[in-house]
Amino acid sequence: MNSIVATDKGRGHKLRRLWKENSAAYLFLLPWLIGIFLLTLGPMLSSLYLSFTKYDMLKPSEWIGMDNYRTMFTNDVHYMNALKVTFTFVFTSVPLKLAFALAIAMLLNMGLRGLGIYRTLYYIPTLLGGSVAISVLWRKMFSADGAVNQVMLSLFGYQGPDWVANPKYALYSVSMLAAWQFGSSMIIFLAGLKQIPYEYYEASKVDGAGKIRQFFNITIPLLTPVLLFNIVIQIIGAFQSFTQAFIISGGTGGPIDSTLFYTLYLYMKGFTSFQMGYASAMAWVLLVIISIFTALIFLSSKYWVNYGDGGN
The missing domain is CATH 1.10.3720.10 (MetI-like)
Structure with missing residues (x-):
């Protein structure tokens, strides 16, 4: 049991060290990540859902399948x-x-x-x-x-x-x-x-x-x-x-x-x-x-x- 706890602590320490070492890179990547998820992947998934609906932008979408x-x-x-x-x-x-x-x-x-x-x-x-x-x-x-x-x-x-x-x-x-x-x-x-x-x-x-x-x-x-x-x-x-x-x-x-x-x-x-x-x-x-x-x-x-x- 002690060895398992020690292993978990070692992994946690390693992850914290990696995050500290790469935090600047993640910070610079943040605008791109926000853009890719909010401006690209999000609208793509939304349009995929809408393709199976009847939607005129004035009323809620209605699921119609294929x-x-x-x-x-x-x-x-x-x-x-x-x-x-x-x-x-x-x-x-x-x-x-x-x-x-x-x-x-x-x-x-x-x-x-x-x-x-x-x-x-x-x-x-x-x-x-x-x-x-x-x-x-x-x-x-x-x-x-x-x-x-x-x-x-x-x-x-x-x-x-x-x-x-x-x-x-x-x-x-x-x-x-x-x-x-x-x-x-x-x-x-x-x-x-x-x-x-x-x-x-x-x-x-x-x-x-x-x-x-x-x-x-x-x-x-x-x-x-x-x-x-x-x-x-x-x-x-x-x-x-x-x-x-x-x-x-x-x-x-x-x-x-x-x-x-x-x-x-x-x-x-x-x-x-x-x-x-x-x-x-x-x-x-x-x-x-x-x-x-x-x-x-x-x-x-x-x-x-x-x-x-x-x-x-």
């Missing part, structure tokens, strides 16, 4: 259209953005003078692209009498349509706006390109390899870790896109739901129709969708990402 999820996939035509629009946007804007970013990064990696100036200029669209002002400007540019039709296409004698008001082209005009914000991906690609030893290119020249062969046999394989990072970040961001579609469509997802993004429809359900329970369910489905895509990308990465150790 009804919100069943309605989404069986009775809500607009929801399925929002999924279709969002998937189309993701699979058009992300490849375009990454292609532009890589092309510009390769140009900047050619040893141009004033690299810092060019890098800053190309990064500016990323800083401004998600703002309301730029979305409004983009809507004006792609309208029937906007700069795209009156300045660019008129030079070739072609009168373009009202790109943002035509359901055939509205989504692609938003995709072009997203692709225009390639600055962050470009900076990351440029950093990756600068890590590739130039000796590889010199050796390939001796073997008679041209620029195209160098690109596919040296640049792309050695850039795959950076490409993996950019793909994951851009896909997550594309699924959560909201501002551009909201401003360009006037908050309606039009014309004819052609720009009804998932997040826009979620906003409409939650803050226009006051169906907060339904909106919470939509948010959790979006989390699952993004998680599945992210997991699939990481699972597939072992087949195409080269970390310099033989590909695995």
